[in-house]
Amino acid sequence: MQITMTVNGVSHTRDVEARLLLIHFLRDELRLTGSHWGCDTSNCGACVVWLDETPVKSCTVLAAMADGRRVRTVEDLARGGRLDPVQQGFAECHGLQCGFCTPGMMMTARWLLDHHPDPSVAEIREALSGQLCRCTGYENIVRSVRWASEHEAAQPAGGDGGTGRQAGER
Amino acid sequence: MRQNVLRPGLLVDINDLPLNRVEDLPEGGLRIGALARMSDVAQAAGVVQRFPVISQALLLGASAQLRNMASMGGNLCQRVRCSYFRDATSPCNKRDPGSGCAALDGFNRGHAILGTSDKCIATHPSDVAVALVAMDAVVHTRGPADDRAIPIEEFFLLPGDTPEREHPLEHGELIVAIEVPATPTARLSIYLKFRDRESYEFALVSVAAAVRIQDGAIADVRLALGGVGTKPWRARRAEASLVGKLAGEASFAEAAGQELAAAKPRPLNAFKVELAQRAIIRALMTLTNGDTR
Numbered sequence: 049m050q051i052t053m054t055v056n057g058v059s060h061t062r063d064v065e066a067r068l069l070l071i072h073f074l075r076d077e078l079r080l081t082g083s084h085w086g087c088d089t090s091n092c093g094a095c096v097v098w099l100d101e102t103p104v105k106s107c108t109v110l111a112a113m114a115d116g117r118r119v120r121t122v123e124d125l126a127r128g129g130r131l132d133p134v135q136q137g138f139a140e141c142h143g144l145q146c147g148f149c150t151p152g153m154m155m156t157a158r159w160l161l162d163h164h165p166d167p168s169v170a171e172i173r174e175a176l177s178g179q180l181c182r183c184t185g186y187e188n189i190v191r192s193v194r195w196a197s198e199h200e201a202a203q204p205a206g207g208d209g210g211t212g213r214q215a216g217e218r
Numbered sequence: 219m220r221q222n223v224l225r226p227g228l229l230v231d232i233n234d235l236p237l238n239r240v241e242d243l244p245e246g247g248l249r250i251g252a253l254a255r256m257s258d259v260a261q262a263a264g265v266v267q268r269f270p271v272i273s274q275a276l277l278l279g280a281s282a283q284l285r286n287m288a289s290m291g292g293n294l295c296q297r298v299r300c301s302y303f304r305d306a307t308s309p310c311n312k313r314d315p316g317s318g319c320a321a322l323d324g325f326n327r328g329h330a331i332l333g334t335s336d337k338c339i340a341t342h343p344s345d346v347a348v349a350l351v352a353m354d355a356v357v358h359t360r361g362p363a364d365d366r367a368i369p370i371e372e373f374f375l376l377p378g379d380t381p382e383r384e385h386p387l388e389h390g391e392l393i394v395a396i397e398v399p400a401t402p403t404a405r406l407s408i409y410l411k412f413r414d415r416e417s418y419e420f421a422l423v424s425v426a427a428a429v430r431i432q433d434g435a436i437a438d439v440r441l442a443l444g445g446v447g448t449k450p451w452r453a454r455r456a457e458a459s460l461v462g463k464l465a466g467e468a469s470f471a472e473a474a475g476q477e478l479a480a481a482k483p484r485p486l487n488a489f490k491v492e493l494a495q496r497a498i499i500r501a502l503m504t505l506t507n508g509d510t511r
Contacts, residue, residue: 088220090284093283099286099287102257103282105283109287113231174417177281177417178283178284
């Protein structure tokens with residue numbers, strides 16, 4: 049069947065099998081391999097992308113269900129060669145070890161900060177609770193999101209995300 | 219399907235059907251479309267204001283990323299399941315009728331203590347269904363022949379000798395909406411969930427409770443339990459014990475004890491008998507501004 053969806057601002061039309069999952073469409077058809085295919089049973093959250101405006105596990109979505117909709121993946125976080133503050137936070141605070149869960153963590157974190165710019169540690173933990181890190185590096189992941197939050201507060205809307213490295217480190 | 223537990227011959231995607239609205243009914247009830255997302259229902263003003271127990275139960279279920287996709291009708295239709303059902307190499311009367319139940323003498327810490335049979339002791343996993351059962355919701359369906367309105371308690375079947383059959387839907391019959399009737403009792407309502415982790419975990423015990431006090435006595439009370447039953451468990455014995463009594467720890471404990479007297483625990487889940495009673499007491503104490511400890 050033919051489907052069309054806008055991924056990271058670019059429209060794509062493809063013929064796909066009805067049973068194809070969105071995660072495989074993104075990775076195998078569009079070669080956007082930033083989103084990871086983890087547990088395959090909607091537990092781990094490594095495959096989280098945005099469908100329209102909300103984070104979903106893309107292994108629970110058939111590609112056909114995204115027909116006519118917008119998808120945002122981790123590849124869309126960095127813009128103009130500049131990392132998103134969430135990505136910077138992960139770099140600054142050692143928010144990844146093996147990196148497998150990272151794309152899903154970041155897409156959920158980005159959504160959280162867009163809706164709750166100054167989340168408490170408890171709110172970050174609740175928001176990320178559908179994302180599993182098998183390295184169990186949660187402490188640093190939460191710290192990374194806090195870093196991004198504090199950094200964004202210091203550098204509002206569209207500001208240069210590349211400076212002020214020490215902000216929020218604690 | 220991906221774990222070889224189910225192999226349906228045909229799947230139909232119903233997501234394009236116009237069934238995703240959450241409507242406030244004129245007399246104060248709700249009509250929730252079968253395809254309304256859990257996250258949208260949890261935030262709907264009419265739900266938050268008039269049925270806090272439903273909103274709370276939704277927000278304590280699954281995780282945000284799943285609630286953004288999961289539909290209300292799908293929630294009611296999710297399989298009653300345990301780890302042996304999902305492990306396609308274990309005997310399971312639900313997955314393979316007549317093959318036996320590995321949970322009866324297996325690792326059954328999370329299993330049911332109410333409504334069990336010698337064929338199945340799996341726990342109904344839903345949170346919001348517990349709240350809907352407490353609120354006397356009605357499941358509206360459309361089938362090839364006619365429309366039906368099924369009281370939600372009858373929508374969930376006990377396992378008995380046929381644990382593979384979990385609801386009375388016929389072939390080709392589809393949930394179109396869930397209606398929740400207006401009741402003044404719902405305004406003072408709560409959903410408490412006790413589990414091994416703070417988030418993203420099934421209930422060991424949960425309680426949906428609502429109460430209306432008149433002249434110091436209990437005029438109306440709704441109690442339903444999750445995590446302990448093979449279906450969302452309406453605690454009718456406890457309710458009957460409470461109506462007309464003075465609100466207080468003594469009457470709450472008496473009622474909780476009466477409800478759990480019917481429990482049939484296994485060795486590993488016997489702790490749920492007391493935990494459920496304490497959960498009922500805490501929910502009612504919280505609602506009536508008693509000591510919540």
